[in-house]
């Protein structure tokens with residue numbers, strides 16, 4: 001505020017000074033002719049022009065001839081335009097004489113003068129030029145007065161310009177205009193003074209403005225200033241009153257100070273009030289903001305909650321329907337005897353650097369994969385299975401879904417679960433658990449047996465179960481007994497003929513060691529022993545790669561109180577990893593292993609294709625693997641394949657071929673599964689048939705067959721009772737065996 005005021009004041013002062021200089025130049029030119037400087041000269045131009053005193057002397061001589069008797073004239077007029085010190089200095093004595101004579105003349109005329117040094121200074125001081133200007137304007141007034149009335153202007157003294165901070169102190173100096181005592185023309189003198197008065201007022205204005213800045217109270221002092229000016233100008237007729245009385249000025253000073261103090265206090269009070277109001281406003285603003293936020297959140301919550309509830313109930317309904325659909329689909333598959341297919345995606349090993357190809361896993365068993373090079377939407381491939389397990393799914397999740405199937409082994413159904421997938425995709429992890437195997441991550445093999453033991457316990461009253469296990473591997477097309485105590489069988493390939501492979505009931509390998517198990521501890525021990533004997537090797541894709549197909553067989557035998565029996569086999573198969581030989585970088589023995597593995601898996605593919613196309617010939621005998629799984633894959637068994645996927649981008653090719661194979665497997669219909677249960681009556685009839693078979697060809701048989709009763713008759717009445725009974729038994733047997 002003060003700064004602005006100061007700038008404003010300074011500019012006004014400069015304007016006023018320039019106007020006065022202009023007046024002075026105009027008048028001088030009208031008296032002595034052209035001065036050779038601009039009509040609105042700067043202070044420096046103005047002073048330099050007058051420095052030699054010649055113009056001043058000529059001017060005063062024009063007004064008052066002879067006022068300066070001798071004017072030093074030999075200083076060329078043209079030089080007036082030059083402000084160069086070099087030219088001026090040699091004539092210093094000349095202009096000094098002129099100036100001095102001019103000042104003496106002024107004094108004689110009682111006109112206001114100035115210091116001779118005011119013209120000689122190179123550095124223009126504040127106020128020094130204005131004294132010269134005052135002097136010339138005084139001369140002008142004198143001249144005008146004289147011209148109009150011939151009056152004698154006796155005494156006009158310019159107020160000495162003092163650099164003061166307070167106008168009132170300045171007023172204390174001898175700044176006054178005295179009235180000429182001459183009685184004649186008093187009114188005319190008054191006119192002259194009135195003419196000069198604005199100049200003086202202007203000087204006072206400047207003082208006041210300066211004071212305003214220093215006192216920092218513009219408005220109040222301005223009013224005082226106005227008042228002061230009014231007082232000054234209101235009584236122009238009384239010259240004496242033009243004197244600024246010390247006393248009155250002192251009073252003004254006091255009143256100014258008190259006003260200033262009062263204003264300061266008022267301002268402070270106003271400021272304080274405004275500050276308080278600001279604080280109140282601020283608090284109000286914060287409260288309103290908080291209120292608004294709370295309201296907004298509440299509204300959003302209400303809105304969101306309603307929508308969320310709707311959405312969640314819709315989602316629940318949707319998932320219910322999906323679940324029901326899945327159950328129905330499974331039932332249809334059960335009836336048709338389809339091979340069920342689950343899919344399990346292992347976690348990505350190097351999550352930061354590797355990208356996955358699994359795009360989406362649906363709860364309805366759908367799986368979307370996206371190729372690394374084709375990010376377009378249409379490059380997404382969709383597959384549908386009975387169930388898909390994502391990378392975060394646990395061993396328990398997988399087991400829970402397989403449990404009903406495993407339990408059906410206790411009801412006499414043959415069950416086969418086999419893990420398929422490229423090497424390193426997690427087959428062994430799912431079937432046996434990870435290496436070192438913490439109890440929380442035990443695989444299906446262990447969990448299945450634990451569950452079977454539980455059922456045994458539950459049904460102990462009704463059925464007496466016996467559980468036996470066998471564990472073999474197919475390594476380089478040779479079957480090896482993994483649980484044999486005979487080290488030669490485990491150290492060297494355990495050869496089995498195809499005839500040996502197929503026992504009479506087609507379920508077990510009679511030559512492979514069979515262990516009876518009664519608890520999970522037994523199972524764990526056997527599994528560990530079997531895995532120790534397994535052929536594993538290190539490939540670039542899996543440091544502990546299974547180089548063989550491992551088959552864990554659980555034989556269940558049950559006898560109920562009535563003498564009925566249950567017989568089933570649960571095959572738990574961990575296939576060797578399908579692998580691209582070039583990618584797994586194997587050579588030598590490893591290459592041979594890989595070739596065998598790939599060959600047997602391709603035979604498995606052929607069997608699957610033949611089954612899905614319902615071909616008359618199924619090529620089971622092309623490999624030991626398919627031969628061993630013949631019952632699981634074809635004879636009304638319940639079969640589940642768990643396809644394993646490595647989700648990394650660089651496994652995309654294998655992932656797709658695994659998924660395609662799995663899709664083909666899921667289309668295979670094996671026919672409705674059939675339980676291997678025999679009631680006491682069936683067993684008895686079977687025994688009778690055996691007896692009859694043995695009796696065939698004997699004398700008794702021939703006699704029986706020759707008798708007229710034994711020959712076929714047209715009506716039931718004519719059939720001998722024994723033969724009729726036999727036929728009925730045969731029919732029954734046939735029905736029950738179906």
Ligand SMILES: Nc1ncnc2c1ncn2[C@@H]1O[C@H](COP(=O)(O)OP(=O)(O)OP(=O)(O)O)[C@@H](O)[C@H]1O
Nearest residue numbers: 346423424425426427428429434542545546576577
């Ligand atoms: N679901 C999973 N969660 C955590 N780790 C897993 C999972 N599946 C597999 N792994 C890990 O991946 C690695 C390879 O798994 P695994 O040996 O079971 O593969 P594989 O398919 O049996 O391979 P191969 O056919 O070569 O024997 C192991 O270190 C295993 O612990």
